[in-house]
Amino acid sequence: MIKYALVCEHEHGFEGWFGASADYDDQHSRGLLSCPVCGSAAVRKQIMAPAVAGTKTRGDGATAPPQRAVMMEAMGKLRRHVEDNFDYVGDSFAREARAIHEGRSQDRAIYGEATPSEVKALVDDGVPVAPLPPEAPKKSEVN
Numbered sequence: 134m135i136k137y138a139l140v141c142e143h144e145h146g147f148e149g150w151f152g153a154s155a156d157y158d159d160q161h162s163r164g165l166l167s168c169p170v171c172g173s174a175a176v177r178k179q180i181m182a183p184a185v186a187g188t189k190t191r192g193d194g195a196t197a198p199p200q201r202a203v204m205m206e207a208m209g210k211l212r213r214h215v216e217d218n219f220d221y222v223g224d225s226f227a228r229e230a231r232a233i234h235e236g237r238s239q240d241r242a243i244y245g246e247a248t249p250s251e252v253k254a255l256v257d258d259g260v261p262v263a264p265l266p267p268e269a270p271k272k273s274e275v276n
Contacts, residue, residue: 135150135151135152135153135154135156135157136148136149136150136151137149137150137151137157137178137179138178138179139166139168139176139177139178139179140176140177140179141167141168141170141171141173141175141176142173142175143168143170143171143173145168145169145170145171145173146179147168147169147170149166150266150267157178161176167249168249169249169252169264170252170253170256171253171256172248172249172250172252172253174249208266208267209266209268211266212265212266212267212268215242215244215265216244218242219241219242219243219244220241220242220243220244221243221244221245222243222244222245223245223246224245224246224247225245226243226244226245226246226247226251227247227248227251227252227254227255229243229245230243230247230255230260230262231255231258231260234258234259234260234261244265247262
């Protein structure tokens with residue numbers, strides 16, 4: 134997985150995770166990328182320093198796992214926790230999140246799908262939402 138720091142035309146910064154460097158170019162050229170804050174499709178990569186994977190020795194002489202592996206494991210655990218403990222509401226997410234926020238539906242943790250314009254409207258109205266981390270690639274896909 135490759136993490137890019139992205140920014141939209143309104144200078145909203147966010148991260149994007151891609152299976153390979155060509156995946157960003159492909160998704161960008163097909164107009165599939167959008168800002169999670171405002172929904173703008175005018176997204177570009179920010180300048181960033183490369184993360185060099187390596188091993189670091191801890192004080193006890195043991196080798197610490199590469200930061201990328203730790204991050205991917207944490208994101209996978211977060212995603213599994215949401216899938217195991219939250220109610221899946223599918224493409225009704227925006228409607229249900231708004232109803233919960235306004236007290237018209239039972240207060241509970243939910244997840245599902247929403248369009249960029251639905252996410253923008255929720256954020257604009259102060260409804261707390263966050264993107265779910267992507268599924269981690271299988272070990273066979275990483276190598």
